Amino acid sequence: MLSFAFFMALGSDVLFVVYGAWLEQSYGLSLTAIGLGTILIGLAEVAGEAITAFFPTGSACSEPFLSVWF
Numbered sequence: 695m696l697s698f699a700f701f702m703a704l705g706s707d708v709l710f711v712v713y714g715a716w717l718e719q720s721y722g723l724s725l726t727a728i729g730l731g732t733i734l735i736g737l738a739e740v741a742g743e744a745i746t747a748f749f750p751t752g753s754a755c756s757e758p759f760l761s762v763w764f
Contacts, residue, residue: 717723723731 714725714728717728718725
């Protein structure tokens with residue numbers, strides 16, 4: 695089981711290494727630019743999830759996430 699987890703993590707990391715190398719070679723991006731782009735995408739994802747959790751719309755949820763739990 696431990697070897698399975700190791701190889702899954704290794705496969706995931708190889709994907710990001712190859713993707714980063716491709717961005718550097720094809721588009722001439724520096725490591726800093728790739729890192730800042732990744733941070734920007736991550737912050738946008740967190741903001742979208744927060745907006746969805748705190749301001750629900752539609753008929754699926756009538757109350758915000760926090761009012762259900764607290």
